[in-house]
Amino acid sequence: MAIFNIKKREIECKIVYYGPGRSGKTTNMEYIYKTYKKQIIGEMVSVDTEGDRTLFFDFLPMGLGQIKGFDIRVQVYTVPGQVQYSSTRKLVLKGVDGVIFVADSLVVRREKNMLSLKDLQHNLKEYGINILKIPLIMQHNKRDLAEQGIPVMSIDQMEKDLNRQLKVPSFSASAITGHGVGATLKECLKLTLLSFKKQFKSG
Amino acid sequence: MNITKKIKILLQEAKLYHSQGLLNEAMEKYNNAKKLIQSNEQLKTHQNLINGISNKILALNEDIIKIEKSPKKPEVSAKMQDLIKKMVSFSSDKNEDLKALDGAIALAKLGQIKRAISEFNELIKTDSLRVVAAKSMLRCYMALSSKDEAVAQYEQWISDHRFSTIQLDKLRVFLENILKKEGVEKKLSKRKPPKDSIDEVQTEEPEVEDEDIIDINSLGITIHRGSQKGQVVEFKTRFQLGNVVSLLISIRDKDLIDVFKVGDMIDDIQYYSTAALYKGSGTVKSIKEVKIGPLRGDYCMDIKITLNQP
Ligand SMILES: Nc1nc2c(ncn2[C@@H]2O[C@H](COP(=O)(O)OP(=O)(O)O)[C@@H](O)[C@H]2O)c(=O)[nH]1
């Protein structure tokens, strides 16, 4: 539910990084914060606990400049992944326009990925949003770990597990090196802005 | 693969998982490695390895305990609390009051109870939100385990002229019920009825609140007749008793009043609660003109709500 301010010629939208705990959502955002200085219009805010676990959420305000005479502003959030923060995740999703699902490539996290995707679907539904309709991007993160001899799932496997029905654009990434991070966010922003255009036309 | 190599891989995995905060996964790998070593006593460095792994498991356990002990919803800075409000009030919904209510409820949900209480206290000034805000405030006191403060607050409201007697009755029943759940049986005092009560349109006794019923802030109804045909009109909830919500149709929307008839089934209603949007239907129970008070001339419509299963 983006905010269209016709008078100020401003569009503000909300993007949320979702995914199981420790899949690399905060690391994605940290990389964006470090790398895309020109598009960052404020501080990145994180509240974390013992063992740098995201407590409530991380927040990053971005500005994409002008598109068709409109100033585009983006509020980017991450959710806390741990199971016990379910109600917090739901709050973060409120009014969301686009979602990036950060999946963990580690074999040991296979089931957690699938559970988190179910949780996303459920929480969106509670807001009356169909997961098949919202701009959604899949990111297969931590691809770098394969080189260290750590068991990592194949992309095929992950696509089968998570993206067989959704069929959304997906990216391989390594948030720690930044590989794939920008591409993931850009695609999500592209789809999100495109969806506004459609809404405008139909409404 | 020989045993030494297997063990090496397990330990490498465990170390990485630990460093990434995947503590259960790390524990499993350490335990697997330990078992493997124990079942191969011919390994030269047998005892050294076991000792090494035991130390790692100890360190891991310490981390697990630290996380379990850390507060789940600690109080954060005022700046962060503002951000929580901003996060949930993000929507094109024009209604600032409802946004403020969403913000206060989110603060309460995230454990920022004291701040939430002060926000709810502000919202009590708004007519349409008074009861919701007051109830939430009472809940907050209960969350702080200050039953006495909840009761004291209610008693203060008795002499607060912003609350109508009906509203107070609802709050009394509500508070008595939550106290009962905490094992406290207490009859709370009521406001003494004035000689000639003026602002009451309805006189029914409030029903006992059903905890499963969601507080509806507003609802959107698709209009099928009249000049606003085809449009979704949003109505603010004036108050809610169990599964009956009461809305106000302004005299300025006179043509809307003619659209609804008592007994009408309305399909396709969108119910907005603070946390979510629900779809459902409803039955018009009554439509009454308000005869007295500041809302004189407006119409009060009660709808019995049915929410679709999510
Ligand atoms: N090797 C590797 N580690 C990563 C990657 N992304 C995140 N991590 C690590 O995984 C852990 C959890 O990351 P974090 O961003 O806090 O996860 P979040 O819970 O999803 O926010 C941290 O130790 C990160 O350094 C990656 O692409 N490769």
Ligand SMILES: [Mg+2]
């Ligand atoms: Mg995080």
